[in-house]
Amino acid sequence: MTSTGQSAPADTRLSAYVEAVRAMREGRYAVDIPLGAQDDVGRLGAELQQLAEHLSGHVTQVLRMQAISDTVNGGLTLIDVLDRIFDAFRTVIPYNRMGCALLSADGRTLRSCWARADFGDVRLGTGFTASMANSSLNQVIASGQPRILNDLDAHLRQHPDSHSTRLMLAEGIRSSLTCPLISQGKPVGFLFFSSTEPFTYQGVHQGLYLRIAAQLSAIIEKGRLYQELVEVNARLLATQDELQELATRDPLTGVFNRRGILDHLKAEYARARREGGPISLIIVDVDHFKKINDQYGHSTGDGVLWEIAQRLAGGVRQYNQLGRFGGEEFLIVMSNVECGQGPCIAERLCKLISAQPIEHEGLRLDVTISAGLVHATDPATVACEEALIRLADEALYEAKRAGRNRFSCRTAGGAALS
Numbered sequence: 001m002t003s004t005g006q007s008a009p010a011d012t013r014l015s016a017y018v019e020a021v022r023a024m025r026e027g028r029y030a031v032d033i034p035l036g037a038q039d040d041v042g043r044l045g046a047e048l049q050q051l052a053e054h055l056s057g058h059v060t061q062v063l064r065m066q067a068i069s070d071t072v073n074g075g076l077t078l079i080d081v082l083d084r085i086f087d088a089f090r091t092v093i094p095y096n097r098m099g100c101a102l103l104s105a106d107g108r109t110l111r112s113c114w115a116r117a118d119f120g121d122v123r124l125g126t127g128f129t130a131s132m133a134n135s136s137l138n139q140v141i142a143s144g145q146p147r148i149l150n151d152l153d154a155h156l157r158q159h160p161d162s163h164s165t166r167l168m169l170a171e172g173i174r175s176s177l178t179c180p181l182i183s184q185g186k187p188v189g190f191l192f193f194s195s196t197e198p199f200t201y202q203g204v205h206q207g208l209y210l211r212i213a214a215q216l217s218a219i220i221e222k223g224r225l226y227q228e229l230v231e232v233n234a235r236l237l238a239t240q241d242e243l244q245e246l247a248t249r250d251p252l253t254g255v256f257n258r259r260g261i262l263d264h265l266k267a268e269y270a271r272a273r274r275e276g277g278p279i280s281l282i283i284v285d286v287d288h289f290k291k292i293n294d295q296y297g298h299s300t301g302d303g304v305l306w307e308i309a310q311r312l313a314g315g316v317r318q319y320n321q322l323g324r325f326g327g328e329e330f331l332i333v334m335s336n337v338e339c340g341q342g343p344c345i346a347e348r349l350c351k352l353i354s355a356q357p358i359e360h361e362g363l364r365l366d367v368t369i370s371a372g373l374v375h376a377t378d379p380a381t382v383a384c385e386e387a388l389i390r391l392a393d394e395a396l397y398e399a400k401r402a403g404r405n406r407f408s409c410r411t412a413g414g415a416a417l418s
């Protein structure tokens, strides 16, 4: 501001004012305004000077807010956004601690969802829950205005039941500013700024806090929506897993169904070819199963199939997979089983069924199985996984022809395995 002490001619001052207004229109607020005498023109100059200072302060604040909101808006989850606010707003608002609490859908309960301080551990941290009944925060909601408590000791004396105030005092907090968070006209929670010094917050900050709160409410809503999206996505993935499980499990026996075991065979065959390791298959078929159905009924037949599946599952090592291949047929896929081990496994499976009668609803049924085994030391010698199945099938029917309750073997070349 320039004051010459001598009154400048009115027209000179007016043209300087016009220049100043033009400069401000272009965003330059450091303007020189000659005041001269305390006449009407001088008073206009003083008003212009104040306007220039006000606009300069306002624009600085808006730019700062914009930079902060750009940083904050980059966050995706609510917690991420709050962390960014804690780091970004320090240049605008004094605080040693920040906390955020959200209201339950019915507005009756407040739950702290995040808190951070520059002095270490916070006592009133995530998960702290308080009832809104009789809470002084209801006044903050009703007014829609930030509340300043510059002497928390005095506040506790007035509200001796306020557990949260007690905890804040124990943390060393002496003054606080509480911003209501309102989204789409509805209170959703609060943002707390706190300081270890008393009388930190002034009414002059009020407008700024309100603007921050309005912006935060929108961000919190965005965070909430994002979290909902994450949860819905997780539920969808879980449902997809369940559907996948349902689509590949046999409901009667609980083992893989045909599709499940064939998918597994396909993957294992491809892996064995890639890595050059051996692969073996066993096809198991229940002997004279039709007779069991005919003599004791379908439900007994089902019970027998269930028991056979459990015994077979117990008889193959964990990294071998068992599936129900057809009505009374099971398929076992074995990886990394050496040539000599396959016959031992097939024999063990036959014995697991024949050694003990199957008990079902008071019946004791002597049941046997036949098995066909194929072993490929080098899977590259077999055209595809279906070729392996065909060889195992041939071996199975050889076992059936030879009298059942036994197994027969093939190598990938088609020769019988001794």
Ligand SMILES: Nc1nc2c(ncn2[C@@H]2O[C@H](COP(=O)(O)OP(=O)(O)OP(=O)(O)O)[C@@H](O)[C@H]2O)c(=O)[nH]1
Pocket: 252, 285, 286, 287, 288, 289, 290, 291, 293, 297, 298, 299, 300, 301, 302, 305, 326, 327, 328, 400, 404
């Ligand atoms: N209870 C029951 N029976 C089934 C199921 N699926 C297929 N079956 C029956 O299994 C029987 C299979 O009979 P066949 O193919 O003639 O063979 P088998 O009687 O076991 O005789 P071999 O295999 O020659 O020893 C048929 O009667 C089918 O109806 C099922 O889920 N439950």
